[in-house]
Amino acid sequence: MPHVKRMIVTGKICDRLKKSDLSFIPGINLLIGPNGSGKSTIFQILSKRIKVGDTIYQDSRVTFDIDGQPKTFSFDFEKDSPRVKGRVDTGFDIASRWHSHGQSVAAIIAMVRSQEAKDHVMLMDEPEQALDLENLKLLISSLHASPATQIILVTHSPFLIMQPDFHVVEMVDGYRGQVVTAVQQLTALMT
Numbered sequence: 001m002p003h004v005k006r007m008i009v010t011g012k013i014c015d016r017l018k019k020s021d022l023s024f025i026p027g028i029n030l031l032i033g034p035n036g037s038g039k040s041t042i043f044q045i046l047s048k049r050i051k052v053g054d055t056i057y058q059d060s061r062v063t064f065d066i067d068g069q070p071k072t073f074s075f076d077f078e079k080d081s082p083r084v085k086g087r088v089d090t091g092f093d094i095a096s097r098w099h100s101h102g103q104s105v106a107a108i109i110a111m112v113r114s115q116e117a118k119d120h121v122m123l124m125d126e127p128e129q130a131l132d133l134e135n136l137k138l139l140i141s142s143l144h145a146s147p148a149t150q151i152i153l154v155t156h157s158p159f160l161i162m163q164p165d166f167h168v169v170e171m172v173d174g175y176r177g178q179v180v181t182a183v184q185q186l187t188a189l190m191t
């Protein structure tokens with residue numbers, strides 16, 4: 001089953017990361033951490049949007065431990081939205097260009113469940129953006145139903161972070177516990 005097992009980042013680019021040695025498993029992985037911890041940088045490296053070794057990061061290196069030869073779909077819900085012009089190098093290009101944001105999300109959710117995802121590693125940066133509660137529940141059920149071998153999802157959503165069967169990769173140790181505690185405190189204030 002093709003998937004990314006481990007990723008180690010070294011060099012100057014580590015200045016942008018709170019953690020540079022990350023382990024993933026087959027199935028659903030959530031990459032979490034506070035703003036500025038390097039989640040989007042990891043997403044960009046995984047989806048090859050940052051070329052490590054370019055003039056800015058010429059002393060940087062990324063080492064991957066990968067099982068098999070995974071094919072990837074990546075979608076950055078902020079940058080690849082229909083509101084941003086430019087080319088999107090993913091299978092989601094048509095949805096991004098021709099639909100409203102809500103329709104794009106529906107198309108992405110459908111693709112997550114589709115057989116096109118089979119044997120792929122899917123990368124998503126904050127897919128919960130602009131989702132109402134019903135679509136967030138649909139996203140969660142679609143993630144569970146996906147035939148993808150691995151999903152690596154960058155998120156801030158407590159609804160996703162608190163899913164008990166998602167593998168959590170923390171950019172800052174103890175971050176998931178902080179989210180759970182904050183949600184419990186907010187819930188107590190509301191009752």
